[in-house]
Amino acid sequence: MKTIYINGDVYTVTQGFCEAFVVQDNQFIYAGTNEEALRHADEASAVIDLENKFVTAGFNDSHMHVLNFGYTLNMANLATATTSLNDVLECLKTYIQKNHIPEGSWVKGRGWNHDFFNDVHCFPTRYDLDLVSTQHPILITRACGHVLVCNSKAIELLGLTPDMESVVGGEFEVVDNELNGVFKENALNLIYSKVPQPTVDEIKTMLVKAFHELNTYGITSAQSDDLVVFENYKDILQAFKELDQENKMTIKLYEQSHFTKLDTLKEFLNDGYNTGKGTEYFKIGPLKLMADGSLGARTALMSVPYADDPTRTGVQVFTQDELNEMVDYASSHGMQVAIHSIGDKSADMIIEAYERTLTKHPRTDHRHGIVHCQITRPDILDKFKQLELQAYIQSIFLDYDIMIVEDRVGHERAQTSYAFKTLFDVSHASNGSDCPVELPDVLKGMQCAVTRCSTHGQGPYIPSQALSVEEAIQSFTIHGAYASFEENLKGSIEVGKAADFVVLEQSPFKTDKFKIKDIKVCATYLNGRCVYKN
Missing domain, CATH: 2.30.40.10 (Urease, subunit C, domain 1)
Structure with missing residues (x-):
């Protein structure tokens, strides 16, 4: 018809x-x-x-975490209670009471941001969460997803001790010979690998809930990092496959396949998975890697110390040799690669890895990319054009980062960062939300891209880097389709x-x-x- x-x-x-x-x-x-x-x-x-009424192509969020979004929809929403540490604690107490969570059962929350606290100016600790409950194991994740805090009961149940072996690419804080409950970057796996894991059916329920929520924002396609949310990535793949077979996918999903070890990547490829494999509704995308952390947590890897904390340069998740090896193996086997980079030092490392593999194993139309592209220098921006890299930007990040970027990285570096217009002009810059770091609110993201202001009116921040309305829409449609090699199938x-x-x-x-x-x-x-x- x-x-x-x-x-x-x-x-x-x-x-x-x-x-x-x-x-x-x-x-x-x-x-x-x-x-x-x-x-x-x-x-x-x-x-x-x-x-x-106005009509355009369905929106494509080119970098987010669909499964994690569905997971967090069942958690305490701390993003609505982050004006103070006290608000966070009260929100958790209310969540426990409202949901009648029995003692001994896990309590999880996400969305707090210590930069918004008006009573203290630091991360929460285990002792703060103990004020909520010492009988419930509690873990709460910062809005960025790069820092997690758990209470004493959780530490006890997980068997964590201050004399644990240090984690490469991660940190856990020890104060007075005691864990204070704060875990960063790769150290989050000490928690995630031990908490109770959901069944395939439970994963499917989370996904369907997330799909329908995305549809309310006009989103029809998502490029999503999901495979490390729970311990067994094969259960996650099975959940997607079953939903596809059951015609329950209301999102076309391109899986940014996140692995941290070469052996697991080899297993994945040997099992027949690779970029482009799948169906219209669920397709394997690039290898996804994390090269550093977040700006808000000061774990983004910088080439010089943080302006507001000269003792820190961030967290380096891989050595250069490890990164080179992962990138080269994927690219030489025909797989697209997309790597998380927020600090300029991590961007340097990624560019070196890409240059190395493309020299050793030349490829045309590889569409390798950098996810976030936040703190950049002119020479880094030039490399996007030279190497034909995909830029996965999140214009919605200006809503918060506009308040901290110059304090974190200094005036000079801030003036060449969040360079969306430059990236749009020299590459196929696609837009997204990094949800659940931010809500997948496309129109809010468009507004930030066009105004270069926060939604509360702070700014503009480098107005010359603003996108036009037309470019903003393209970044959420045809440029997203290009990132998944589907510009001839959708996006307009x-x-x-x-x-x-x-x-x-x-x-x-x-x-x-x-x-x-x-x-x-x-x-x-x-x-x-x-x-x-x-």
């Missing part, structure tokens, strides 16, 4: 504006005028009047492409740029099927 959509304010992404389009067999078969669209009608056709309203589209109450082109975040998503369509309606 054909469905004809007329009277719309339709931004096609690649071919300008039109007023109507036609969908048949999950694809766009026409985009243009009302008159010509209606010529496609037959007795079985449906005609839908868009009533001048174009004949022959998948009918993935979003209907908005107002046009971002015609809305005050400081109010783009307030535009409502009216409906989200995946392959022509409505998966969300407001």
